[in-house]
Amino acid sequence: MPKQPATGPDGARPPTRGSGPAGTPAPGPGVPSAGEWAIETRGLTKAYRGGQLAVEGLDLVVPRGSVFGFLGPNGSGKTTTIRMLMGLIDATAGSARVLGQPMPAAGRRVLPKVGALIEGPALYGFLSGRDNLRRFDAADPDADPRTRDARVGHALERVGLGAAAGKKARAYSLGMKQRLGLAAALLRPRELLVLDEPTNGLDPQGMREIRSLVRELAADGTTVFLSSHLLDEIEQVCTHAAVMARGRLITQGTVADLSTTVLGSRGPGRLTVTTPDPADAVRVLKEHGLTGLQITDDRVTGELPEADDGAGPPELADLNAALVHAGVRVRGFGTERATLEDIFVQLTGEGFDVAG
Template sequence: MTDDAIRTHALTKRFRTGQVAVDGIDLAVPRGAVYGFLGPNGSGKTTTIRMLLGLVAPTSGRVELLGEPVPQRAAHVLPRVGALVEGPAFQPYLSGRANLARLDAVDASTDPRTARTRAEAALERVGLTAAADKRYRQYSLGMKQRLGLAAALLRPRDLLVLDEPTNGLDPQGTREVRHLVRELADAGTTVLVSSHLLAEIEQVCTHVGIMGRGHLLLQGPRTELTARRAARIAVRTPAASADAAVAELRRLALDDVTADRAVADGTVTVWAAVRDDTGPAPQDVTAALVRADVPVVGLDVRRPSLEDVFVELTGEGFDVAR
């Protein structure tokens, strides 16, 4: 059995218009991981997810979920997979509770005697207990998104696939979703979270795959991907001391030393790249600058982020529309 909960080989989707939405990607989502599937809107994330779940037939390539080929073994494996894709759809004139009851009733693998217990537990888990009897048509966008999450959690899942799960949620709701994802992962569920909000997913994912224009640009453990770039030290000093600061940082053998223009308060930020395993510690940099009579107004260490990695790969900001 493969160690990956999701594996694809050369997965491709070409539409009749000739557009290639997904171009030969090889996803590898380890079991037990929280895999952040990231990329700008239109980069191919949702099309990929729809192929993973058997909702769209690929033009070519293979898909395996939990060690089973899809769509060949979809009926066998999909009951172990929970999903929220492109926003949930429910009966508008039924309550949230009644909608969950209808979904639960069509699952032949569950015990009907415990249906109400499952629905109540799912509603509580996503914070919808107070609105359970409210009609779906009266739900806000965030409440609809929560109900979609509840539907995905009606029964224990080995794999959970969430497409833009924080869409429409306020900051509190977004934090709750992050907490829920961590809780599920701690319990052994593999979670694939697709999003264009990179900063949100970066806080919870253990592994990352970044899409761009239908291509999988890179994937792997999050810490390894961010380690591709060096951390940067930012030293703020009076403009008159900028040259001395640059000289001292270069004497310390730091790389890529540059100085910004002076700002309104008369200070300049001098930047330098440093590797954690070889460069001096920040306190040593501060001490060296003070010994060189360079006034230090402030010093900060900027760790590389996933967005930095994305910009390095594509040369574009993360929120560029495609």
């Protein structure tokens, strides 16, 4: 199996493609040491009875200080991977390091530095939100009881539950329970925050608040490992991402590099024109070298050509002028950038399902 390329200047390995797991970086100049990864796995594998592989040969690296999106459809192995990283289940083969320490062997040293929300929070329904957090905080042997109320109050305010702190948890909505679980993960400063579907059950306003909180945590130096099936959510907050499918790592890298590397073969971009004259627009755009032209109602889309002299695609202003000169009424004009959904479909050949 070929080795994965060494890391780039941003400290993350360039994205890899293929049907099997990505390789690990070979030792040498330019390759970060284990201490520079918040999470590193080598050949991590989980097989259940009957030989069913939930995760196979996973080689994953999460740079410290990144907001890392962990993507995959239902059954891709995301939650199983997270459970192995946190020491909740044993791996069948391979190894995992979290914050530079082997897991699960170093769990007692590592886990106090990690906040986690996995598969939804486990709450005491008969206790209030505030008392749930007090109970969680009391279970932490390193938590100072003298400052407990201050920590609990601060965590509740950060997730927008200050006004509902005295309400019984059994009366919380799904979104409020998610917020309370996130507050529990934030009771103390963490080096790493692991979130499995943190916006599950939240309304659009709640999603925006969680995105803002993730950005705030990252700005403070916390590494955030975020598993989600909401690709646009990942795209708005993540600096790096990995795609899983059928238990295997398909690719990983910075979000920008994934777009460039995976979709680079698509050419310089895709033009979208909104017009009441789509047939005339297609005729003009064909004359200027656009390919793959499609009409959907009043929208015309097509692939921009490479310039013959290698200087890049034609000027958008020139294309717009050509349309207007030909009498095409242009209501909208611009290029579409590749999204994480485009990347996922290109890599896996399938639509995106709910989270696994």
